[in-house]
Amino acid sequence: MKQYKAYLFDFDYTLADSSRGIVKCFRNVLERHGYKGIEDFTIKRTIGKTLEDSFSILTGVTDASVLETYRKEYVKEADLYMTVNTFLFPEVADTLLALKKQGAKIGIISTKYRYRIMELMGQKLPEGILDIVVGGEDVTAHKPSPEGLCLALEKLDVQAEDTLYIGDSIVDAETAQAGHVDFLGVLHGMTSREELEAYPHVEVVADLKALLNH
Structure with missing residues (x-):
């Protein structure tokens, strides 16, 4: 990868x-x-x-x-x-920290409200790990519309071809496709490998540690 x-x-x-x-x-x-x-x-x-x-x-x-x-x-x-009642997956903190140390920009695009995400992540991660969080209140069209994704690219000043979007669902795969960015599927959720692999993808992985295997 x-x-x-x-x-x-x-x-x-x-x-x-x-x-x-x-x-x-x-x-x-x-x-x-x-x-x-x-x-x-x-x-x-x-x-x-x-x-x-x-x-x-x-x-x-x-x-x-x-x-x-x-x-x-x-x-x-x-x-x-x-x-x-919300818990980070075990590998998340170490993976995000490692990506940040590599100089990457880190963001979250979700239909969940931004304040709710920030409340949890502020408790679980060191300050400054996240460069942007786009929540449901920040867009007029929700995923699979690429509006939130495009907003993040604009704010972070990065190009689509230099961006990887990571998600667990068909909606996420469709969002990446609509935003013309690479997609990595993760099998943490309720969507099967076969369902995710039906969409354009770099890889479908068991967990986020795969992001560190460059």
């Missing part, structure tokens, strides 16, 4: 496992509105999508005002339960 000038990461199921908190928050909102019996696996398969899209998938609701209500309730639940 070549060495890139910038490494941009998805967050959920790429850098961190927040599935315990996500499932709890979704379940609290869903059950409050009478949606019972939805399996954890089904909820986890929506991770990486916007909250509105996830609730629509899980409930069948398409009314934008209802989905916005669910989103607001989820955010309140997440204020209580998300950060405490």
Whole structure:
């Protein structure tokens, strides 16, 4: 694998496992509105999508005002339960530190809110590791739109050909493709190797330590 000038990461199921908190928050909102019996696996398969899209998938609701209500309730639940139930994957801190020492720029592109990401990463990583975090509140079009990716490239002053985007889902693969950057798939999440390999990719790997094998 070549060495890139910038490494941009998805967050959920790429850098961190927040599935315990996500499932709890979704379940609290869903059950409050009478949606019972939805399996954890089904909820986890929506991770990486916007909250509105996830609730629509899980409930069948398409009314934008209802989905916005669910989103607001989820955010309140997440204020209580998300950060405490989110854990970086074991290799993440060492990998990001090593990439930073090589002179690379490091960023996160996520549908998750930026403040939520910063809250966790501020507890887990030394200051200055992250050069940019683009969250759901920073864009008008969410992944797989390349808007967040393009914003990061502009702010970091790097070219698409010098950038690697790392993610765990089909949405991430589609985002990289739309932004004309190389894609590395990581198998931390709910998406299979075969699903990721169906898209243009540099490699599909078990964990992020593979980024250090130049």
